[in-house]
Amino acid sequence: MEILKRSFLTTGMVLLAAAAMAQNNTAIQRAFKNSYADEAKKSYQAAINDMTPYYADGNYEINLRMGWLYFLNKNYPTSQSYYQKAVNLRPNAIEPRLGLVKPLSLLESVDKVLEQYTAILKIDPQNTQANYWTGVISYNRKQYADAIRYFTKVVALYPFDYDGNQMLGWSYLMSGKKAEARGYFERGLLIKPDDSSCTDGLSRANK
Numbered sequence: 001m002e003i004l005k006r007s008f009l010t011t012g013m014v015l016l017a018a019a020a021m022a023q024n025n026t027a028i029q030r031a032f033k034n035s036y037a038d039e040a041k042k043s044y045q046a047a048i049n050d051m052t053p054y055y056a057d058g059n060y061e062i063n064l065r066m067g068w069l070y071f072l073n074k075n076y077p078t079s080q081s082y083y084q085k086a087v088n089l090r091p092n093a094i095e096p097r098l099g100l101v102k103p104l105s106l107l108e109s110v111d112k113v114l115e116q117y118t119a120i121l122k123i124d125p126q127n128t129q130a131n132y133w134t135g136v137i138s139y140n141r142k143q144y145a146d147a148i149r150y151f152t153k154v155v156a157l158y159p160f161d162y163d164g165n166q167m168l169g170w171s172y173l174m175s176g177k178k179a180e181a182r183g184y185f186e187r188g189l190l191i192k193p194d195d196s197s198c199t200d201g202l203s204r205a206n207k
Contacts, residue, residue, distance in 0.1 A: 028054050028062075035065065044073040060089040060096075067099050076103040094120050094127065101133075110137060128157055132164065139171055147171040155184070162191040169201050178205040 031050050038047035048069045055062055067083035070076075080103040086096035097116045104113045114137055120130040135150030148171045154164035169184035182205045188198035 032065070035069070039069065039072065044069055048073065057085065058089065060086055063089065064096055064099060067096075067103075071099075071102050076106050079103040080107065092123060094123055098129065113137070126153065126157060128154055132167075135167060135171070139167060139174075142174070144171050144175040148175065160187070160191060162188055162195075165191065166195075166197055166201070169198065169205075173201055173205055178207075181205040 031054050035047040035050040038044070038050060048066065051062060051065055051069070055066065057063075063082045063086040067079050067081075067086060070079035070082060073079075080100065083096055083100035083103065087093075087100055090096055097120050101113050101116050104116065114134065117130040117134045117137075120127050121134065124130070131150045131153045135147045135154065138144070138146035138150060148168065151164055151168035151171055154161060155168055158164055165184045165188040169181045169188060172178075172181035172184065182202060185198045185202035185205060189195060189202070192198065
C-alpha cells in the first residue's frame with residue numbers, strides 16, 4: 001500500500017510540473033505576441049518590458065529577442081550583451097552571430113565583427129553575407145588578395161549580383177589586375193546601367 005501511495009504522489013507531482021510548464025509556455029508565447037505588437041508600433045521599450053518578466057539566462061529565444069529589441073532601441077552595448085549570451089547558448093548557430101554583428105558594427109568594433117564572420121564561415125563556408133562583408137573588411141584594410149577570395153565566392157554563388165561584381169572588380173583593379181577587373185565592372189553595368197562606381201572602375205581599368 002505504501003508503494004502505491006508513493007506512486008500516486010509521484011504521478012501527481014509530474015502532472016503538476018507539466019501543468020506549470022504548460023502555463024509558463026503560454027505566458028511566454030503571450031509575451032512574444034505582445035512584444036511583436038509593440039515593436040510594430042515602434043514602441044521598443046514597451047516591447048522590451050513585455051519580455052523582461054520572463055527573462056532567463058538559459059533561454060536562447062528570449063536572449064535573441066532582447067538583443068534585437070535593444071538594438072532597435074539604440075542601446076547597442078546591451079544589445080551586444082544579449083546577443084553574446086545567445087551565441088554562447090547556441091555556438092554552432094549562424095542566426096545569433098549575424099544578430100551580434102549589428103550592434104558590434106555600430107559600436108565600430110571591426111575586429112569583433114570580423115571574429116563573428118570568421119566563425120560563421122567555419123560553420124558555413126558558403127555563407128554569402130559573411131563572405132561579402134569579410135571581403136569588404138579585407139578591401140578596406142587593403143588586403144586585396146583576401147578580398148578577391150571572398151568576393152569570388154559571392155559571385156560564384158550569385159553571378160548576377162551587383163555588389164559582389166562591383167567589389168570584385170575594384171579588388172582586382174586595386175591589385176593591379178586590370179584585365180580581370182574589366183569583366184566584373186562590365187557585368188556590374190549590365191545589372192546597373194550607368195552606375196558611377198562601375199563606370200569609374202571600368203574607365204581606370206581601360207587606361
